[in-house]
Amino acid sequence: MASVTLRGVSKSYGDVAALEPLDLEIKQGEFVTLLGPSGCGKTTTLRLIAGFLKPSQGRILFGGDDVTELPPHRREFGMVFQDYALFPHMTIGENIAFGLVERGRPKAEIDARVRELLQLIQLKDVEKRYPTELSGGQQQRVAVARAVAHSPQVLLMDEPLGALDLKLRESMQYEIRSIQQRIGITTVYVTHDQTEAMNMSDRIAVMNKGRLEQIGSGVDIYQRPSTRFVADFIGQINLVSAITAGPGLETSSVTIAGRNARIAKTMMPGLPITIGIRPEQIALRRADESIASGDNALPGKVASRQFSGNVMKIWVDVGLQEPIMLDFPPRAAPPEPGDAVAISWPVDGAVVLPE
Amino acid sequence: MISKSPFKRLWWRLETPVGQTLLWSIVVFAYLFLHAPTIIVMGASLNASSQYGAISFPPTTFTLARYWEIPASQFHSILLSLKLAFLSATVGVLLGVPAAFGLVRSKLPGKGLLAAIFRAPLQIPTVVIGITFLQLVYAVGDALDLDLSGSFVGLAVAHCFVATPYVVGAVTAILQRFDGRLEEAAASLGATPLRTFRRVTLPLIMPGLYAGALYAFMVSFGDVPISIFLSAPGYMTYPVEIFMGLEQNFSPTILASATLVILFCFALMLFVQRVVGLETLLRIGGTGRR
Numbered sequence: 001m002a003s004v005t006l007r008g009v010s011k012s013y014g015d016v017a018a019l020e021p022l023d024l025e026i027k028q029g030e031f032v033t034l035l036g037p038s039g040c041g042k043t044t045t046l047r048l049i050a051g052f053l054k055p056s057q058g059r060i061l062f063g064g065d066d067v068t069e070l071p072p073h074r075r076e077f078g079m080v081f082q083d084y085a086l087f088p089h090m091t092i093g094e095n096i097a098f099g100l101v102e103r104g105r106p107k108a109e110i111d112a113r114v115r116e117l118l119q120l121i122q123l124k125d126v127e128k129r130y131p132t133e134l135s136g137g138q139q140q141r142v143a144v145a146r147a148v149a150h151s152p153q154v155l156l157m158d159e160p161l162g163a164l165d166l167k168l169r170e171s172m173q174y175e176i177r178s179i180q181q182r183i184g185i186t187t188v189y190v191t192h193d194q195t196e197a198m199n200m201s202d203r204i205a206v207m208n209k210g211r212l213e214q215i216g217s218g219v220d221i222y223q224r225p226s227t228r229f230v231a232d233f234i235g236q237i238n239l240v241s242a243i244t245a246g247p248g249l250e251t252s253s254v255t256i257a258g259r260n261a262r263i264a265k266t267m268m269p270g271l272p273i274t275i276g277i278r279p280e281q282i283a284l285r286r287a288d289e290s291i292a293s294g295d296n297a298l299p300g301k302v303a304s305r306q307f308s309g310n311v312m313k314i315w316v317d318v319g320l321q322e323p324i325m326l327d328f329p330p331r332a333a334p335p336e337p338g339d340a341v342a343i344s345w346p347v348d349g350a351v352v353l354p355e
Numbered sequence: 356m357i358s359k360s361p362f363k364r365l366w367w368r369l370e371t372p373v374g375q376t377l378l379w380s381i382v383v384f385a386y387l388f389l390h391a392p393t394i395i396v397m398g399a400s401l402n403a404s405s406q407y408g409a410i411s412f413p414p415t416t417f418t419l420a421r422y423w424e425i426p427a428s429q430f431h432s433i434l435l436s437l438k439l440a441f442l443s444a445t446v447g448v449l450l451g452v453p454a455a456f457g458l459v460r461s462k463l464p465g466k467g468l469l470a471a472i473f474r475a476p477l478q479i480p481t482v483v484i485g486i487t488f489l490q491l492v493y494a495v496g497d498a499l500d501l502d503l504s505g506s507f508v509g510l511a512v513a514h515c516f517v518a519t520p521y522v523v524g525a526v527t528a529i530l531q532r533f534d535g536r537l538e539e540a541a542a543s544l545g546a547t548p549l550r551t552f553r554r555v556t557l558p559l560i561m562p563g564l565y566a567g568a569l570y571a572f573m574v575s576f577g578d579v580p581i582s583i584f585l586s587a588p589g590y591m592t593y594p595v596e597i598f599m600g601l602e603q604n605f606s607p608t609i610l611a612s613a614t615l616v617i618l619f620c621f622a623l624m625l626f627v628q629r630v631v632g633l634e635t636l637l638r639i640g641g642t643g644r645r
Contacts, residue, residue, distance in 0.1 A: 073547050073548075079540065081539070081540060087555060088559070089559055098541070102544055102546045102550060103545055147544075
């Protein structure tokens with residue numbers, strides 16, 4: 001196993017930059033997900049690591065070794081493709097053995113390893129079958145087994161669950177993660193699905209328009225997004241424009257829709273900022289009820305509501321351009337549209353984003 | 356089974372006695388239509404009363420005598436035709452496969468024009484090709500002071516010329532549907548480009564290669580219009596030999612040798628289908644990728 005290091009790696013086609021210079025360090029045994037919308041550069045990054053693309057600039061290192069100039073077949077990695085790319089003319093056993101055969105290992109060792117992997121992916125009886133005879137989920141597991149059979153240093157996965165339905169996707173997330181942890185392989189995983197990223201990763205690298213926006217644990221990027229894009233892309237959030245009014249000791253006061261509120265950050269007065277507040281951070285009271293002291297509060301009117309199973313989503317018009325969305329616990333009696341209400345959130349329950 | 360068919364109602368009707376009779380008559384008629392010529396040739400070859408200048412069918416008295424009477428010249432021409440056909444298929448594969456890769460995978464500007472040029476032999480009437488090659492053979496013969504007319508070289512070049520586009524076409528078609536990520540997967544598993552070609556690309560384009568080679572073989576083997584210009588006594592392909600034979604004096608031995616050729620071709624088709632065709636085609640067809 002080895003770490004993967006990208007130093008100032010970029011890729012451009014003519015004048016079009018597919019990937020702006022990127023520094024990324026993936027530690028030994030770590031599971032890092034590249035997350036972003038299509039065209040954000042995540043697949044380009046993965047294909048650069050694999051060697052299917054040559055970087056325009058920068059170096060790529062596996063462990064301490066510079067592999068920038070090496071063709072794919074001389075880099076020690078395994079890859080799981082979207083739609084699996086299993087060899088249709090080979091049996092499952094031959095598919096899994098491919099990497100070992102290419103390395104000229106003795107037949108007895110290959111057979112033992114194939115059986116061991118079939119056990120690992122819990123598909124003991126399919127060795128003599130062909131890929132088309134397997135279900136999507138089974139093919140997926142075979143693809144993982146094939147990618148790790150030759151004990152590579154690095155495992156790359158390109159949206160491997162994209163073709164599966166929701167239920168299967170969830171159980172496969174768990175399965176892939178547990179296989180990865182059992183063999184402790186350094187893994188780079190590409191997806192556009194934030195839930196998948198949250199469920200599986202040690203760290204998530206959020207990318208947008210060929211740039212790395214933020215890298216951190218799921219908790220980090222959810223609770224402390226560092227850019228507006230990250231805040232908006234991960235989960236749901238209310239983005240509120242505000243003007244800083246005056247610094248305090250550990251907080252600053254700001255003006256939102258003509259009313260005072262406080263943020264958990266010291267800032268110079270007079271700056272336009274964006275505050276992000278997650279729906280679950282916001283509490284709702286009737287206009288005549290009192291608010292927990294110290295929390296920020298804004299009066300408003302219920303604009304609309306929508307029942308979505310575990311919560312009731314309520315939109316409250318507080319005089320901003322967009323209504324504020326919040327999660328209302330389903331056990332309480334929800335207010336009707338038009339009711340006068342007040343929303344509140346704890347001072348440290350909001351994040352300040354650079355404009 | 357039947358209830359699952361989209362033709363449920365039709366099947367229901369076809370299951371009645373009248374429907375069954377109708378269905379079977381159509382099937383029998385279709386097969387007769389397709390195979391009557393072959394059956395008549397084979398039957399007449401066994402008929403003792405088939406005489407010079409007349410085909411007699413159905414056979415009244417059976418004999419294998421015609422087979423013993425086949426003159427050596429017919430065997431020679433069959434051998435020549437087989438040689439030419441195998442050569443055309445082989446050369447077609449050797450030239451056509453790389454050409455198909457170039458047409459599909461290279462980033463050459465003007466690929467469309469190249470593809471059109473590769474298709475050209477299919478669009479030129481074969482008689483014209485025959486005349487062209489006759490002129491070519493004369494011209495080259497004059498320049499090199501050799502007599503190439505009625506030689507194996509002349510026939511071989513012309514046959515390869517018409518046969519190769521079939522291989523290009525068949526392999527191009529299968530390469531265009533080829534999932535490039537299979538090659539990336541092989542590379543990711545440590546296979547060199549050459550090994551990837553050997554273990555992944557080649558086996559997967561095999562159906563196209565066999566189909567193309569088979570077409571090339573048949574086109575060469577059955578050709579009259581080109582070969583007739585390039586043949587000479589002693590270098591006559593089998594179809595030309597028959598053609599000439601029919602024009603001059605029809606001998607029932609032609610029926611006998613034709614039957615042998617039919618049986619040989621039938622065996623060849625069976626072999627190709629058994630060994631490579633169906634199995635490979637079915638398995639690869641199953642992946643159904645873009």
